[in-house]
Amino acid sequence: MIATLLVAAAMAGWVDAVVGGGGLLLLPALLLAAPHLPLATALGTNKLAAICGTSTAAFTYARRTTIDWAVAGPAAALAMLCAGCGAALAGAIPASAYRPVVLAVLIAVAVFVTVRPQMGLREHTEKRTPWRRGLAVAVAGAGVATYDGLIGPGTGTFLVLAFTTIVGADFVHGSAMAKIVNTATNLGALIVFAATGNVAWLIGLGMAVCNIAGAVLGARMALHRGAGFVRIVLLVVVLALIVRLGWDQFTIRS
Template identity: 80%
Template sequence: MIAALLVAALAAGWVDAVVGGGGLLLLPALLVVAPQLGTATALGTNKLAAICGTSTAALAYARRTTIDWTVAGPSAGLALLCAGAGALLAGSVPAAAYRPVIIAVLVAVAVFVTVRPQMGLVEHPHKRTPRRRGVVVAVAGVAIALYDGLIGPGTGTFLVLAFTAVVGADFVHGSAMAKIVNTATNLGALVVFAATGHVAWLLGAAMAAANIVGALIGARMALRRGAGFVRIVLLVVVLTLIARLGYLHATSAQ
């Protein structure tokens, strides 16, 4: 069980650092491999591993690329509070509800990225108007952060898409800002889960170490290979997960 979760944490760290969405690997792994934890503890343990990976990736991006703090800073501040609010409600969502929600979200992401092939390949600074900055801060710092605390998987991907679609960042710079905000959402949710006793600390610490290794590898690859590489990884990961979760959902319904 532990070996399987460590492999999942390593892969999730890599995916999270490149394009976000590592929780789409790690949370289902926890729910399937360690169902005895329960939904809330699986969410809390996932946050412990994820915050280590996202903060590591955020530092790697900050050292080697420019981060627009006028967008990332306010988004992260709001996200810290709103993710905590979402985490307070997390226990009310049954585990059975996660799979169809995640599948629907993944399909929406795949369609959005496919129909806009040029999105995120180059930066569009003219889109960074005060109005658009306000919109993306509200979307990233409130709506997506609440989702992260409540459910979680796909948060990093949604953040990348918000920063590319709304304020014209390319995928690399969008990923950099997403890591800053995702670190805040993970921290806000983790504080609540820890306070309510829903973190498996030893298991989470082991997964965190694997997640950090994956995050370092992923961040360096994304920075070296650029926005086109990130877009390809995004589509491959999303389509693979849709197929896998769709199969599991279909077989469980029979």
């Protein structure tokens, strides 16, 4: 169990640092390797490991690239509050209510990124208008952050796409901003889960160490290899999310 969780945490840290979506690996690993944990505790433990990785990746990006703080700063502040609200509601909304919607959004994302091969490969500074910055803050800081508190997997991916499509960031700079906001969403959710006693601290701290190692490696690879590499990883993660959610939907209906 411990070996499975540590390996999953390292892999999730790498995926999260590059393009988000590490929860696709980490949360299922927790549920499978530690079936005795209640769902809320699994979510809280996932947040403990994830915040260590995302904050490390955010620091690595901030040191090596420029950050649009006019977007990332307000989005992070709003995200912390909204993710906490989402975490407080975790478990109140059944998975059957959100799974088809998220699945449809992911399919649309995969098609959009595929048919727009130049999207996210270079910066579009002409998109950095005040209303677009405000829209990005609202979408990332409110919509995606609430989803992260409620559910989690795919949050980083949605954040990257929000910043690339709305304000025209390339994938590397979009990932940098996503890590900052994702750190805030993890913190907001973790505070709520910790306050309600839904964190397995010993398991979570061990996973956090491996998550940090994976995050450092992933952030450095993304910065070194550039936007094209991030785009490929993005498509792989989105397709994996589609398969996972589609399988859940099919098996539950069956």
